[in-house]
Amino acid sequence: MIDAKFSRRAMIGAGAAGLGGLLLAGCDRLSNSPKFQSFVGSAEDLTFPAQRALLAGQPLAREFPASMISPVFKSNGTSMPGSPAYKAMLERGFADFHLAIGGLVHRPTRFSFDELKAMPARTQITRHDCVEGWSAIGQWTGAPLARLLATVGLMPQARYAVFYCADDMDGSTDGSGQYYESIDLFDAFHPQTILAYGLNGKPLDAAHGAPLRLRVERQLGYKMAKYVMHIQLVDAVHAIKGGKGGYWEDRGYEWYAGI
């Protein structure tokens, strides 16, 4: 009786301790398995539609009074693209910069920087949330993307806008580290989705993404690509670069960065 009791206790104890240890060590190992990563990542199939359902009415992100602007707006990721071409553009104040919009559009167009700035602009004081956890509030001024898309005219197959940027995150020469991002039309036509050229009442500086930085206010910072050079309208993103729709997405982050 005592033996039986002892062994049962020992079993429970050893079982619990063993299970705990295995669980934690196992989870770390599982984290490195691509198959399991994609299994755990499948929760995104629930998170994404849940968030989209909440946003079905296309609410605006909160806008703040000027008194709440962060004294310093943190610059993260690239603060100065390394290419000579970019530096030359920066020196000339982007006077000869053109934003090209192409792909699945009826009228591929190159917009000069002056043309973009001459368009009706939107100014919004919003909170920028980095995936790392910090937030900064800033006043952004730019051209609404919806208006640019209306100008070029989307073909019926167009589903995503892909933003190609001037910065190479890894300093690669083959373009493998080139920053890029994509959003779908749900966000592309949102009134707060703008290509910003002004921050806090001043021309956008290099550290924050000059000449153009995408603002997608209901998502995390990494979706808001800096140094936007051209935009392609596509029907799918899986054939582009890593196939996940963005620089950070190709490195394991969610395509839909709503949380």
Added chain:
Amino acid sequence: MPTDATIGSNPAPAPSSRRAGRQVIYRHSRAVRVTHWVNVVLISMLLMSGLQIFNAHPRLYWGAYGADADHPWLELTALKPDSDQPVGVARLGHLQFKTDGVLGVSKGAQGKFTQRGFPRWTTLPNDQDLATGRRWHFFLVWLFVANGLVYLVFGALNGHFRRDLAPTGDQIKPRNILRSIGDHIRLKHPRGEEAKSYNVLQKLTYLIVIFIILPLMVITGLTMSPGMDAAAPWLLSLLGGRQSARSVHFITANLIVLFVIVHVVEVFLAGVWNEIRSMITGRYVIEAEEKP
């Protein structure tokens, strides 16, 4: 197996309780037992993946915004971060504590001391990997919410909340609360009839954890989502801004850890095998009251 039987219900047949005054009762319903152990796994892993996410920016602020140039109320960082011998410190307001080796600076995978909020043995995954930490966290939280809903539905339907957790009118009297506090300080555990139900501090603690802390954990998690904030801005206003929500999320996580520590200590003090068995099989042994 009886489905309505929980704490204080009629004694189940107890063939082993031959000793006089020893009684076996059916203490925890199956729903409570299953959701309890599922929670043990989920909360451990949520905590560890949460620390991984925290480590991406190991500073906490109050208000709507907060980044490097702003003043944190809590910070895990390193003195001489770029030197060969960084020193880990935790800063709480204006206080600074040397926490080298654990917080701020700890051993990396290759045994080299590196700057890191929480050490690698506390995070999921162990190495600095925000993307994977987030995947785990958002995967686990769906299960946590589902498990919590199962518990809440069963708890409401089978009378668990009303019968086991709601303090009785007698228990809630200040005199009896004071007496219960005294019992806890003297580590005195009830026997006999009194051991069949939770004491008042226990009930209040469970109620606070179940109906305040855990829901607050989920709500503050949700309000860190910029999408959620556009859909329900009032929720974030209630919490005082996104960085406040992140701080409250961290504080409630710590309160859960504190609760678990006290909970486990009490399990050991009250009789570890009896307590653990009751949460596995449901059966709990009541020892006879000590005669004066």
